[in-house]
Amino acid sequence: MRKLYEYPKSRAAFERACKVIPSGIYGHQGPVEGCYVPIEAFPLYSSKAQGTYLWDLDGNKFIDYMCAYGPNILGYNDPDVDEAAARQRAISDCTTLPNPVMIDFADLLVDTVASADWAFFAKNGNDVTTGAIMTARAYTHRKKIVFFKGYYHGVSPWTQKVDYPGVIEEDVCNNIYVEWNNFEELSRVFEENRDQIAAIIAQPYMHGNFMDNQMPAEGFWQKVRKLCDDTGTVLIIDDVRAGFRMDLAGSDHYFGFKADLICFCKALANGYNVSALCGRDFLKNTVSSLSYTGSYWMSAVPFAAGIACIEKMKKIDCPRILNEKGQKLKDGLIAAAAKYGYTLNVTGMPSLFYLRLADDPTFMLHQEWIAQCVQRGVFFTGHHNHFINAALSDDDIRETVEIADEAFSVVRDRHDK
Amino acid sequence: MDERTLAYINLYAVLGSLRELCRLDDEAKRLIKGEDISIGFSVKGGPEATLVFKDGECKMVPGCESCNIKLPFGSPKKFNGLINGTVTPIPSKGFTKIGFLLKKFTKLTDILTSYLRPEEDALKDERFFEVSTKVMFYVIVEALCQVGNNDKIGRFSAGNTVDGNVKIGVKDQFYAYITVKDHHLTPHHEEPAEYMSYMIFEDIHTARDLFDGKINAIVSVATGKVRVGGMMFQVDNINRILDRVALYLS
Numbered sequence: 001m002r003k004l005y006e007y008p009k010s011r012a013a014f015e016r017a018c019k020v021i022p023s024g025i026y027g028h029q030g031p032v033e034g035c036y037v038p039i040e041a042f043p044l045y046s047s048k049a050q051g052t053y054l055w056d057l058d059g060n061k062f063i064d065y066m067c068a069y070g071p072n073i074l075g076y077n078d079p080d081v082d083e084a085a086a087r088q089r090a091i092s093d094c095t096t097l098p099n100p101v102m103i104d105f106a107d108l109l110v111d112t113v114a115s116a117d118w119a120f121f122a123k124n125g126n127d128v129t130t131g132a133i134m135t136a137r138a139y140t141h142r143k144k145i146v147f148f149k150g151y152y153h154g155v156s157p158w159t160q161k162v163d164y165p166g167v168i169e170e171d172v173c174n175n176i177y178v179e180w181n182n183f184e185e186l187s188r189v190f191e192e193n194r195d196q197i198a199a200i201i202a203q204p205y206m207h208g209n210f211m212d213n214q215m216p217a218e219g220f221w222q223k224v225r226k227l228c229d230d231t232g233t234v235l236i237i238d239d240v241r242a243g244f245r246m247d248l249a250g251s252d253h254y255f256g257f258k259a260d261l262i263c264f265c266k267a268l269a270n271g272y273n274v275s276a277l278c279g280r281d282f283l284k285n286t287v288s289s290l291s292y293t294g295s296y297w298m299s300a301v302p303f304a305a306g307i308a309c310i311e312k313m314k315k316i317d318c319p320r321i322l323n324e325k326g327q328k329l330k331d332g333l334i335a336a337a338a339k340y341g342y343t344l345n346v347t348g349m350p351s352l353f354y355l356r357l358a359d360d361p362t363f364m365l366h367q368e369w370i371a372q373c374v375q376r377g378v379f380f381t382g383h384h385n386h387f388i389n390a391a392l393s394d395d396d397i398r399e400t401v402e403i404a405d406e407a408f409s410v411v412r413d414r415h416d417k
Numbered sequence: 418m419d420e421r422t423l424a425y426i427n428l429y430a431v432l433g434s435l436r437e438l439c440r441l442d443d444e445a446k447r448l449i450k451g452e453d454i455s456i457g458f459s460v461k462g463g464p465e466a467t468l469v470f471k472d473g474e475c476k477m478v479p480g481c482e483s484c485n486i487k488l489p490f491g492s493p494k495k496f497n498g499l500i501n502g503t504v505t506p507i508p509s510k511g512f513t514k515i516g517f518l519l520k521k522f523t524k525l526t527d528i529l530t531s532y533l534r535p536e537e538d539a540l541k542d543e544r545f546f547e548v549s550t551k552v553m554f555y556v557i558v559e560a561l562c563q564v565g566n567n568d569k570i571g572r573f574s575a576g577n578t579v580d581g582n583v584k585i586g587v588k589d590q591f592y593a594y595i596t597v598k599d600h601h602l603t604p605h606h607e608e609p610a611e612y613m614s615y616m617i618f619e620d621i622h623t624a625r626d627l628f629d630g631k632i633n634a635i636v637s638v639a640t641g642k643v644r645v646g647g648m649m650f651q652v653d654n655i656n657r658i659l660d661r662v663a664l665y666l667s
Contacts, residue, residue, distance in 0.1 A: 010625070014639065014640070018633075018636050023635040023636055023639065024636060024639055025639075030635075031638070031639045032635050032638045037646040037649075038644070039638075039639060109497070161573070161577075162570055163574040163654075163657040163658075163660075163661075164657070165660060210648075210650040223667055256487075264508060272575075300542055339546075361581075361648070362581075362613045362614065362647045362648050363646075363649065364646060364647050382649070383649055383650075392632050
């Protein structure tokens, strides 16, 4: 049995943080939104990262399957990306006039992403999903937006629910929510809101939290595409999370349709802060008309990093290798669970798999198992999809499965007693 | 804030907490000893329930059909006026038993107020602190259900909540649970045999500090002073309703 990790330095840092930072660590990287159950099983701060590994403040080493919640696609500190970034940093970064590396990056995205005729840059996924909604409303002169239940499109008020703190009814009164994969309901909503719907916004498949991920039903996207064409509605694909882990040409391309607008962030530059809204030619003038920018949106270093990242992803055929690695891991984890009489559901693309122990509807068993894995050096989280990066080796996968096996044995023993 | 939701809270959570008060407070126990009387509250366009005092206990039952004293209110706002002291009720039934209403019942509600809106010094007494916190806990649990069932935003949160029991309590001391069924919330003043999710306060002082807004709920979860787990999606929605309870109870 491996020695269980402890985190006294993380705890001390968190106590210090709580005095000067609201909730210590806010958002999804914090212990509450991150669903760290029990809290004692998880580290809270990192000291360094390399490749597929993360070290916490107490010196514990983890095989990190959260990959900074997606940005780490080639491995932390990828030498090619870092070198390109360093080269650009020596020239210029945040300047009065943008550096032409911005045009190079846009050119590369237009060449890479099937539905892209242009690229518009920002910093976070939320910036570009919001830009996409503004574009759709400006183009159609309509107000309403259709979402699929279980969605996540960022943190701006329009993306949140009416019962979230700081959100008012007027922020979300034009939101319409329909069930994923239910084309009948979607059609009905369009009938009931004729000439009022500006856009459908969706992830390429349902990778919401607290539920097994669901692929689109056969022909679903093609029907949605046609519905949008027939009604003059803008189809927005939020590829922030899945982008480049399914298909370098975009996740819409993977499923055989063309989005009007597609949003990228996380894996775009291997951790350098840039996001991109790409789209079709007919929306280019509308995007030009938006009053929408930010102080750092034209910083050159992330553009250089993004170019290096995309070129390397192309060179190594990144989605294929990530899915192969993910499949190996998935097979190993499912077998380890079965050895102890458990059923582990591993859903979604193997490159961004979601885990759920199906033997307990309350998730408590699942939370116990995740906690045991984390305390042995595999950084999983309870209720979010995970991410594979290219630096993950076969040895790492083997070790992960060994740790998962040991964690299952502990949970089994505990519940057999 | 919605007057109708507030009326449900005032009836089921505030007056409903007389049940716990009569179990926990010696003076309250003494006041209802030997009584066999019931007071019905009938709110037009709002809730209707009866407080029954019998066999040294107090309980609340739905409807006003068999009450001894009936207090009708023309609107939720009028009923809320009774609770905040701006409306004097006129019974439509039970004039012969009005003495209980004017004396003992008024005394009971005064005791209840002393626990729900306590003086800072009173809380220094350990027993008072414990009773006050426990009564407040059940008021909050009941109010949470009323907000989830009646308030517009609360109903939205309840609409996103999956079926099953949510266990809430102070570790090793007292518990309650909320049954969610088809997005309707029902409170229970006991520990559940089974539950989908839980929210457990480490000790009574943590619970109290949270009720009084002296400590941050997110930090309390992050530091393990409040344990949250199980079906997180369920407890997350319950917490959203809890946020709105503060709006009504404040």
